Amino acid sequence: MxxxxxxxxxxxxxxxxxxxxxxxxxxxxxxxxxxxxxxxxxxxxxxxxxxxxxxxSPVGWFTFFGGCTGYTTGMLMIWFMNGFDYKIVVGGKPLFSPFYAFPVCYELTILFAAFATLIGMCFLNRLPRLxxxxxxxxxxxxxxxxxxxxxxxxxxxxxxxxxxxxxxxxxxxxxxxxxxx
Amino acid sequence: MSSHAISASPAAGANSGVNPLWAKLPLILIVVGGLGAAFDAFTNSAQFGYSYLTAFMFFLSLCLGSLFLVLMHHLFDAGWSVPIRRFLEHIAFLLPVMGLLFLPIAFLAKTIYPWMTIDPHTDHALHAKVALFNTKAFYVVAAALFAIWTLLTYKLRAWSLKQDQTGSAECTKALRKWAAGGIFIFAFSLTLAAIYWMKSIQHQFFSTMYGVYYFAGSVWTTLATAYVIALAMKATGRIPVLHRRQFHDLGQLLLVFTVFYAYIHFSQYFLIWNAAVPEETFWYVLREKGTWWYVGMIIIFGHFLVPFLSLLRIDAKLKIGLMVPLGLWAWLMHYCDMQFNVMPHFHPDGLALCLTDLSCVAFIGGVLAFVFLKYFNRHAPYPQKDPRFAESIAGSESHD
Known part of the structure; x- marks a missing residue:
């Protein structure tokens, strides 16, 4: 020493x-x-x-933008897959409609919001800290x-x-x- | 245990700080609205019938929503809602008045509900539902609903008023019993009312979510209304025991029901859209024609998105500058929702607001406000000897 x-x-x-x-x-x-x-x-x-x-706590902002990202991701993903990249008509419905895409987007909203909350909390608290x-x-x-x-x-x-x-x-x-x- | 907290704030000065114009407003509404509505009732009875029904279902929402909040208070043995319980009991006990106000609908039923004049043997949908949709059942059910609502709301208020006098545990126990049975009665009766009076305008329609849908919108509107009433009661010093906690919780529940309503209405639309069965889709097809399409958009964005985004932040629920306009907005949105449910059958081309709509809202609103103020001034403004009274205001002094 x-x-x-x-x-x-x-x-x-x-x-x-x-x-x-x-x-x-x-x-x-x-x-x-x-x-x-x-x-x-x-x-x-x-x-x-x-x-x-x-x-x-400002962690709510992480949640909010995480949720927005999740929603947008869901919409874009479903539009890309069903309405653009690989078009299949199901039940005579339009190839893309926000209505059938909504449940998935809503769940991605929650998932991404939860991730963003956790990551945001760790970031704001400077975690992990050994x-x-x-x-x-x-x-x-x-x-x-x-x-x-x-x-x-x-x-x-x-x-x-x-x-x-x-x-x-x-x-x-x-x-x-x-x-x- | 709670007496020390009450003694400082008696019901004295109940009429202080109130503008005389406000006190006269209910009477003005009754006279002006009543004259307007009566004139229309004789000149254009069909328009009057649908306009009146829209206004009636709008105000029925407030009464049933208040009944629900009172039931919840007792079922959950809640503490926070003690100070707002009394005025909710009064609003719920306006249901017998709604029974009298139902008379024009009872008289005009044949004009309003097409199924009443259709022969069931020529209409398969009606034939299949004839057990429910026949003229006799319509009147019997209406009478039964108002009888049972009167009994339930009377008992819930009477025991609560008795608690003011005695403060005995017997009252709390009786209230819990009425609430426990009452919640089942509430669910069944509200569903029947929504189906009979609103959904049956297009009797072919199927939706198992229709009752819940009406319920979600009703409680949503009631919470916004209760918030504004509570603010007014606090500002005029009538219920000084209202604190941050009551406003915060009301605001929070309003956010909850904003989401719940959207969830229910989306689910109803989504299932019908997905299944694409003509017996169900015709209801929404009609509502996507003409300007009804815009009303639908107003409901999506105005009934859900605007309140949802503005209520998200925790501090938003305590901002008077936001919550009062939001309360008025909730009335407008719920009225839009009622128009969306009742009117498209009569005005298939689009939204056709007219003076009759306004007269009916003014008349029913005036009558209810008049009776409500009578009730309110006659009794203590908030429960005096509730066992959870001290708990409901505990800790509020430090950060009011």
């Missing part, structure tokens, strides 16, 4: 005992104007989005059990080693730790 390599710190982790405490801390951090921070809880907490000031500094922390393992954690990254422009720690203390955390990268 090269001792000259400076070890970067990742962020401050503050532990809370109840969802209410974490929620109040989240509100005060939101009001203080932090941007690179997160709250980790063992289960979904209603109202946390509002307390953190998180807006509606390493995360928080996972080194022993105490953080309790997040899957009964503890609530607020993490403020050192990369946040508002971050200051003293002030941010003080903010978390005032918010009621009894255990605050600096996590290394």
């Amino acid at each position: 090269n001792a000259n390599v400076s070890i970067q710190s990742y962020g401050l982790v503050a532990e809370f005992d109840t969802p209410g405490d974490a929620m109040r801390a989240a509100s005060s951090i939101r009001d203080a104007g932090f941007r690179k921070w997160d709250v980790h809880t063992p289960f979904p907490v209603h109202g946390l989005d509002a307390a953190m000031g998180i807006k509606n 390493y995360h500094p928080l996972l080194k922390n022993r105490r953080f393992a309790a997040v899957t059990h009964d503890k609530f954690f607020v993490v403020i990254e050192t990369a946040d422009p508002k971050y200051s080693p003293v002030e941010t720690r003080k903010l978390l203390e005032t918010a009621g955390s009894r255990h605050i730790e600096l996590i290394e990268e």
Whole structure:
């Protein structure tokens, strides 16, 4: 190991005992104007989005355009196959009509929308991610059990080693730790 | 447990903040619409009959749709819909009034329904359906439908009003029982009504989806209407316990029924198109002639695509600037849908809107609004002692 390599710190982790405490801390951090921070809880907490000031996720746009792509693909595919490339008259119907093509297009709409949602979600969350500094922390393992954690990254422009720690203390955390990268 | 939440918001000031013109509007509609419609009834009884039927089926949708939402509330033991339940009960209990308003249709039935004057021995389709389509059955079924709707909606409202007084669990249990039986009655009676009064104008037609089709459009229109009524009730302070949650859920259900209606109507068309059996296709062939084709397009794009795209975003359901115009739009679209079902037989060349159509809508709408306001002002504006009342408004204070 090269001792000259400076070890970067990742962020401050503050532990809370109840969802209410974490929620109040989240509100005060939101009001203080932090941007690179997160709250980790063992289960979904209603109202946390509002307390953190998180807006509606843009993942819906991926879903919408995925759906549009699916619909168009279905129509083009069926038109190409039945109305253009290999024409067969079935039941005296027109070679191509959006009516009989619709059920397939509708299903492709759903399929592509679902794919786009999944891929969009992974993209926005920068997943898959094989390493995360928080996972080194022993105490953080309790997040899957009964503890609530607020993490403020050192990369946040508002971050200051003293002030941010003080903010978390005032918010009621009894255990605050600096996590290394 | 819920008393503390109610005590802060009694029904006081029910008449505050209402423009006197609005209060008089139902009477104006009754007089103007009634005179117009009565004049047409004597000068052109066939046009009047179909126009009146269109308006009647339009408003029947609202009553049956409200009945459905009340039934759903009890069946799912829902919490969110407690604040909107009372005015829905009132709208559902307009069904006995609809029974009186049915009289012109009963008198003009022979003019409206061709099968009533056709000899079944000369018409195979009619002969096959004669058990249903005979004059006696028509009147017996109509009487039975209104009797059963009156009983059901009366009971659902009476027990709910009793709950306001006693707050006992007995009321909730009785309401659940009526709802459990009522949902079956609802499904059968609505289907019969749609078949007898609307589909039988062209008695040769077959569609097993016709009842569901009318149902989907009805609930869709009712949800849009309930949203606008709820907004008005909140704005005038009559139902202060309405919060973001009620509006969001109503908006969400509106999106659901936008899709459901499109699904049902598409399925009906698609199956008929695919099978290409003349006994079924003639119904749509007629509706693709003349300007009816454009009405069909309006239904595809206006009844489905426009509301669907505008309601997709989660925040759209809470935007008053979008939802109020959409509520009016829903009325227009549902009325188009009713015209599309009733009128092509009488006006095969295309849509022929006339003053009679407007008079009939005004008259029936005026009568219903008048009775509704009477009901509404007489009782508490929302359920007072529902066990789920506190739940329905819980958590709304923080982000109203």
